[in-house]
Amino acid sequence: MQDRDRWRFLQGLFLFNDERATANLLWRIEREHEGRINFRILREFMEKNSVERQPLVRIIADCLMPNHFHLILEELVEKGITKFMHKLGTGYAMYFNKKYERVGSLFQGRFKAVRVGDDDYLKNLLVYINVVNPAELLEPGLKEEGLKDVEAVMNFAKDFGWSTNQEYLGLRDSPIVDKGVVSTLFASPAEYEDFVRMVLLTKKVDSIIPVLGRA
Numbered sequence: 001m002q003d004r005d006r007w008r009f010l011q012g013l014f015l016f017n018d019e020r021a022t023a024n025l026l027w028r029i030e031r032e033h034e035g036r037i038n039f040r041i042l043r044e045f046m047e048k049n050s051v052e053r054q055p056l057v058r059i060i061a062d063c064l065m066p067n068h069f070h071l072i073l074e075e076l077v078e079k080g081i082t083k084f085m086h087k088l089g090t091g092y093a094m095y096f097n098k099k100y101e102r103v104g105s106l107f108q109g110r111f112k113a114v115r116v117g118d119d120d121y122l123k124n125l126l127v128y129i130n131v132v133n134p135a136e137l138l139e140p141g142l143k144e145e146g147l148k149d150v151e152a153v154m155n156f157a158k159d160f161g162w163s164t165n166q167e168y169l170g171l172r173d174s175p176i177v178d179k180g181v182v183s184t185l186f187a188s189p190a191e192y193e194d195f196v197r198m199v200l201l202t203k204k205v206d207s208i209i210p211v212l213g214r215a
Helices: 003-015 023-033 039-048 080-099 119-135 150-159 180-184 189-202
Strands: 057-064 069-075
Touching (some): 003 057, 003 080, 057 080, 057 119, 057 180, 069 119, 119 180, 150 189
Antiparallel strands (some): 057 069
16 A cells, blocks of 8 residues: 555545535546645645535544554444445445556455443543554554553654654644644643553553454
């Protein structure tokens, strides 16, 4: 998967999160910008064209890894998560199959969902998705062996552009992300960063990994 494919996936996260059809918007953005896409282009296109949206979910966090992805979603309409995941999976598979001249499904099986029951779990889950998951690229054995260098992991996650860690650190403003209730759980980016460090140092994230699975 190339960076352009990853940007297309992020674009899909935003545009497929709508009760209405979005294929025309995808085509218009690609035509106007010759296939280029970034958060600025996406935001300016939506503002310029006064596009009204009816979101299916609130995308609180995302992380795009080489062979899988994680999302924290809040459902906004009945069966919104199921509808959104179907649109995202179908739409991205059509793009990927056309580009790479392949056929068939792209994602294996139905998506796996875990209900978030309380604020503490939500905060720890955010750290797992934004920081620990990307850190596997730096320390491949961290789930089995534990973190070796907390500061190196935090710096790696800070520079990693395919999760929402930069949004929570106050370094980037993505039109995809709506922090929702999480915005009330951290008073500032510095408080979020301190919480991440505490979770990594105390290994509290270990309690999340078995629930999510060791994919």
